[in-house]
Amino acid sequence: MELSMLIGAMVAAAIYVLTPGPAFLAMLGLGAAQGRAASAGFLFGHLAGDVMWAGLALVAIIGSRVMDPVVFHALAMVCGVYLFWLGFLALTARRKTEGGVDMIIRRPWRRGLVFGITNPKGYPVAVAMFTALLAKNADMLDWGSMGGLLAASLVGFILADLILIWLVGLGFLRRFYLRHQIWIVRATGLIFIGFAVQAITSSLPGLWHWRKT
Template structure:
């Protein structure tokens, strides 16, 4: 398979993982609609950075470290799952504040975006199987680097667009009216995803 065809296959494989709504989409959209475009963009950039890191790990075979040390992979999965659940609990607590408005934000939005993507099951499937199958060790290094850059560019285009769209004044006005209920819905989704990840075998 030539380089263009290989990169096309990588992009087609990445599209469903990136575009299908999941934890990354929920976190970015919620942060943006809550009224902070800057924080939403930071979360989106964290998602993109984690995707680039995961792609690099998968493409250059560094994932063999986790394969050789199952206890480390399990520990990372449990910690990341619990963190995702904690974010969900925080949203539930925000929903209980007066008028459903959240207390002042703390923490690192960029780091939240990175952890969201690291714990994303879709990302695990794509980077752990689809990408490694598309880019076997025999592929030239230049092709692997180009594939990583393509993934980062596509991810940035999509996730930054979500942040900008959901931080528009119209979306924020709608969100402000529905904030308490949405906080509970989004919080529940994150808790379920986090617990499922932490207890998965």
């Protein structure tokens, strides 16, 4: 398996975790209220959901590639448009307060587990992110690569979780995030739009070739 495929899966997983969203805000609020250990418990409980959604996303991506390459290119195009839409929403987001924790959570890992496996946005975002990062290696995607990609994704998830655990323990960074949250979200929107362009441009040659045939 090409190293670039493994790196792509690892980066997609890390970005999936590090992107500000409901789980990120819940983890930040929990860390502010109960400290770094509680945030760590939440994130490692949430890891089960991350792995589940990544696995389902990879099944969909590889399945579409194995059935017919044009299905994968069409999926990449749809995912690119979806990521662009998410990026647009983030760029136009307005200030609001949410995600704070105003009570003691005695089992943070269980809260993270439930949060991770019940997140309705987990699957479409995972499919979109992994498709964008793996599109350039579409020709090498098959069921034999599933195990390696999932293992690389797990590494990406854990590295991102460790980064968040370190960050949430830094008081000034928590304050910085809460103070500049809207601009961080908008910067995330730009990142999403960049990946959207990558996915769309990677899918266009395959769709154009299919159209001509």
